[in-house]
Amino acid sequence: MPASPARTGRLSAPERRTQILRAAMRCFASNGYRGTTTREIAASCGITEAALYRYFTSKRALYDALIDEKSAVPPIPQLVSEAVAQRDDHAVFGTVARVLIERALGDPDFIRLLFFTALEEHQLSDRFYRSRVGGLSGFLIEYLEARIAEGAFVERDAALAARAFLGGVSDYINVRVIFAHGEIYPQTTDSVVESFVGLFLAGMRHADPDPPGRSRT
Numbered sequence: 001m002p003a004s005p006a007r008t009g010r011l012s013a014p015e016r017r018t019q020i021l022r023a024a025m026r027c028f029a030s031n032g033y034r035g036t037t038t039r040e041i042a043a044s045c046g047i048t049e050a051a052l053y054r055y056f057t058s059k060r061a062l063y064d065a066l067i068d069e070k071s072a073v074p075p076i077p078q079l080v081s082e083a084v085a086q087r088d089d090h091a092v093f094g095t096v097a098r099v100l101i102e103r104a105l106g107d108p109d110f111i112r113l114l115f116f117t118a119l120e121e122h123q124l125s126d127r128f129y130r131s132r133v134g135g136l137s138g139f140l141i142e143y144l145e146a147r148i149a150e151g152a153f154v155e156r157d158a159a160l161a162a163r164a165f166l167g168g169v170s171d172y173i174n175v176r177v178i179f180a181h182g183e184i185y186p187q188t189t190d191s192v193v194e195s196f197v198g199l200f201l202a203g204m205r206h207a208d209p210d211p212p213g214r215s216r217t
Contacts, residue, residue: 012072029112036059038062080092105177115178139189168196
């Protein structure tokens with residue numbers, strides 16, 4: 001009976017595949033898609049390029065596998081479906097901001113990979129953008145349009161409002177992950193999320209014509 005991978009010290013096929021994907025992520029994040037070769041990825045795993053091709057037929061196949069892996073997480077609109085049904089604006093926008101930030105800080109290499117491929121090979125990043133980034137923008141636009149129609153929010157361009165909210169969150173991610181200047185945002189994630197959501201909703205909700213404390217004459 002052949003020895004198991006654990007007994008020989010060799011990686012099983014699924015383990016090797018995962019190792020290659022992790023190595024590819026690091027290489028893409030450091031050198032870009034164009035600046036990375038399959039030979040370099042194989043070398044970082046301690047295997048030959050021929051061995052790598054037994055798992056992935058090309059560099060593009062590696063990239064596609066990484067996108068598939070990252071796309072397997074629940075989409076954010078699915079995570080806020082209950083809050084949407086309850087029209088809990090703070091929960092909707094707070095969850096969107098928190099999940100975006102936590103996913104980015106938890107996987108900075110993937111964020112760098114997306115930036116590289118967006119600059120180098122638009123068609124490579126377009127798939128993820130359309131399915132995730134574009135999908136999230138569309139979801140927020142629809143929600144904002146509904147809340148405006150219901151009279152809960154003031155009349156504004158929903159698309160611009162959605163971009164404004166995502167822009168604040170994106171700036172935080174870019175500063176922390178791409179430029180690595182965490183000192184610019186010394187606040188905790190909770191504080192950042194609360195501030196972004198509070199500022200955004202203050203600009204979207206109708207002003208209280210008679211706020212507490214105002215004297216009545």
